[in-house]
Amino acid sequence: MQSESRKTVLAALAANLAIAIAKAAAGLIGHSAAMLAEAAHSVADTMNQVFLLVSLSLGDRTWEGAASIAIGVLLVWVAYTLGRNTKRLLIGEAARPDQRELLREVISRHPEVEVVLEQRVEPG
Numbered sequence: 001m002q003s004e005s006r007k008t009v010l011a012a013l014a015a016n017l018a019i020a021i022a023k024a025a026a027g028l029i030g031h032s033a034a035m036l037a038e039a040a041h042s043v044a045d046t047m048n049q050v051f052l053l054v055s056l057s058l059g060d061r062t063w064e065g066a067a068s069i070a071i072g073v074l075l076v077w078v079a080y081t082l083g084r085n086t087k088r089l090l091i092g093e094a095a096r097p098d099q100r101e102l103l104r105e106v107i108s109r110h111p112e113v114e115v116v117l118e119q120r121v122e123p124g
Helices: 002-030 033-058 061-090 097-109
Strands: none
Touching: 002 033
C-alpha cells in the first residue's frame, strides 16, 4: 500500500513541478504578475508533495494515534479557554466600573429595555 501511495505522490510531484515551470515561463515571457503568482502557487503545491513523501517515509501508526489524541486534547483546551474568555467579555466581567456604568446607560436608552437589573461582574 505504501509503495502505491509513494508512486501517486511522485506522479503528483512531477505534474505539479511541470505545471510550475510552465506557469513561470509563461509569466516571464508574457510579463504577467498573475501568472507568476500562479507559478508560486504551483511551487507550494509541489512542496506539499515533498512533505507528503517525507511523511510517508517517517510515518508510524503508533505515533500518529498519540498525536491525534494530543491534538484533540489541545483543541478542547483551546475551545474551553476561548469560550471562558469570550463569555467574560460578553457579560461585562472584564469591564472597569466606569465602562460598566457607560454600558448600563447605553442599554437603558433603548426603548425596548425597561430596566437594567444587574450586570454580572466579578471584581478584578
